[in-house]
Amino acid sequence: MTDDAADTDTYALKADALPRIAAPEIDYRPPKPKTYEPRIGMIGTGGISDSHLDAYKTAGWDVAAIWNRTRSKAQSKADKYYPSARIEDQWQAILDNPEIDVIDITLHENHRRPIIEAALKAGKHVLSQKPFVADLDVGEDLVKLAQDQNVKLAVNQNGRWSPHMSWIRNAVQAGHIGDVLTVHASLHWDHGWTVGTPFDDITDLILYDFGIHWFDFVSSLVGSRARYVYATACHAKNQKNKVPLLAQTLIELDQGQASLIFDGGVPHGARDTTYVGGTKGSITSDGPDLGTQDLTLTTYEGIAKPKLEGQWFNDGFMGAMGELLTAIEEDRNPNNNAADNLQSLALTFAAVKSRATGFPVEIGSVRQLPN
Numbered sequence: 001m002t003d004d005a006a007d008t009d010t011y012a013l014k015a016d017a018l019p020r021i022a023a024p025e026i027d028y029r030p031p032k033p034k035t036y037e038p039r040i041g042m043i044g045t046g047g048i049s050d051s052h053l054d055a056y057k058t059a060g061w062d063v064a065a066i067w068n069r070t071r072s073k074a075q076s077k078a079d080k081y082y083p084s085a086r087i088e089d090q091w092q093a094i095l096d097n098p099e100i101d102v103i104d105i106t107l108h109e110n111h112r113r114p115i116i117e118a119a120l121k122a123g124k125h126v127l128s129q130k131p132f133v134a135d136l137d138v139g140e141d142l143v144k145l146a147q148d149q150n151v152k153l154a155v156n157q158n159g160r161w162s163p164h165m166s167w168i169r170n171a172v173q174a175g176h177i178g179d180v181l182t183v184h185a186s187l188h189w190d191h192g193w194t195v196g197t198p199f200d201d202i203t204d205l206i207l208y209d210f211g212i213h214w215f216d217f218v219s220s221l222v223g224s225r226a227r228y229v230y231a232t233a234c235h236a237k238n239q240k241n242k243v244p245l246l247a248q249t250l251i252e253l254d255q256g257q258a259s260l261i262f263d264g265g266v267p268h269g270a271r272d273t274t275y276v277g278g279t280k281g282s283i284t285s286d287g288p289d290l291g292t293q294d295l296t297l298t299t300y301e302g303i304a305k306p307k308l309e310g311q312w313f314n315d316g317f318m319g320a321m322g323e324l325l326t327a328i329e330e331d332r333n334p335n336n337n338a339a340d341n342l343q344s345l346a347l348t349f350a351a352v353k354s355r356a357t358g359f360p361v362e363i364g365s366v367r368q369l370p371n
Contacts, residue, residue, distance in 0.1 A: 021302035024176055028166040029310065030319035032059060036329035038101035039064040040321075041094035041124075043115055045077045048129065049106045051158075053081040055317035061325070064100055067091040091115060095122040102127065102328070104156075104321065109134055113142070116153070120145045125152040127324050131212055131348070132341050134369040143339045154324040154334045155341040159213035160220065161319025162312035164285040164293035168276055169220050171283060176297065178280030180225075183218050183251075183258040188271040189289065191264035195240045204352045206247040206262045207233060208369070214260050215351065216344035218251060220335075221276065223343065225254040230360040231351040236265025249351050252360075 040061060042049065045068040056063055065086045068074035078085040088094055094103065095118055103119045105112055106129045113133070119126050120142070132155045133139040146153035159165055172180060191210070194200050202209050219226065233247040245265030251258035272293065274285040281299035291311040297304040320336055327334035349366040356370055 018298065019302040021304050023297060023304035023306035024171065024174070026167050026170050026174065026306065028161075028163060028170050028308070030059075030161050030315050031322040031326045033322070033325045033329040036325055037062065038125075038325065038328070039099050040102045040104055041065040041067075041097065041100040042104045042106065043067050043091045043094060044105060044107035044111075044129075045074050046106060046108075049077055050080075051314045051317045052104060052106060052156075052321070053077060055314035056321060057081050058314070059318050059322065061321070063104075065094045065097060067094055092118065095119055095124060101125060102321075102324070105129060106156075113138060116142055117145060120149050120151055120153065123149060123151060125154075125324060125328055127154050127156055127321055128338065129156050130158075130216075130341075131208070131369075132338055132345060136342055136346060136349070136367045139338060139342045139345065143342070146338065152324060152328055152334055153338040154320065154327070154336045155338055156317070156320040157213065157216045157336050157341065157344070158316030158320045159217065159312065160336060161316045161323075162290055163308040163310045163315065164274065164287075164290075164295060165217055166319065167295060167306060167308060168274065168283050168285060169217070171297065172221055172276060172278070176280070177276065177278030177282055177299070180221050180253075180276060180278050181256045182275070182277040183221055183256075184276075185214050185217070185259075185274045186261040186263070186271070187214070188261075188263040188266055188269065190267045190270065191245050192240060192267060200242050203243055204233065204247075204355065205241075205243045206245060206264045207231060207249070207351050207355060208348060210264070211247065211249075211260065211262055211351070212344065212348050214262075215348045216341070218258050218260070219340075219344040219347055222253055222256065222258070225256065226251055226258070226343075226347055226363050227254060228252040228360045228362055229347060229350045229354055231354040232358075233355050239265045241265075247355070249354075251347070 040063045063082045066074045067088045103124045231249040233244040247262045249260045276283045284296045285293045287293040323334045350361040350363045353366045354361040
């Protein structure tokens, strides 16, 4: 080690002073079709449907028919958001309606497959709630059916249109940081609210039901470069939930790495931090929650601080449906298409398997969600 000041600064990991530069123009807001005005049918009106319906109403899209197993629940949602919507006693009636082009299926994964199949065979475009399927073979069959029927099949990975995730993804895809080398996300916020709810019966609540948004985020940045994943989960001291609220993953990429940390059992000091490093720059996003994020883009030219608008809820839901509608209008594959989503699910399934076995798992080797 020399006494040279530059060497000392380098060793001490002191950052170079960089000028402030203007942020690039990134189209991160939820997409909307220019002229396409379809009628939408909703099948299932559980708790998450409020976010769907509120987003669609805000966007000005027409939900023309609603079905739920309990008619009164469907009527209640219609009264709140779409009073003129028709309440059907059978979900098949929505598929039989020639005036309805798009079906939003919000039901739990256990009940969705036959309805997705029927909707595709009826020539309807479909937005499926996430997680799309619990079996990759089933997912591939549905993707092929959609292709055969010449209709679009998309997945409601609404986190893709949370403002900071959307900005980062689109900036990366536009080449602003070059080739991705690293992706690291740390989520520190309390999931103790799930105690006593059906969520508390999901063994891998954090890795699967919650973490799938970040597995999808990583997948949207690196695609098939993800090779292996190693995951762990444990109970936080004094937590009241039955299932583990702490989880973490290490993901081996082809010439890169990624990590996800989920601190769902920490009751105070919520924080959400994301770092994506590339060959030409990096992007950092940090804030006290998913709706309040400060972004920084750093390249050799300088440091940019883009200002974001919007919130995950409900911009994310507007984005998922808006991308499908825009893709229909432009006759292209939506970027939340079901085929690509299978990569996200393969990563998720492998992480759950790794947690269960204690060993790294090759991504793509686990075809079904482990029990």
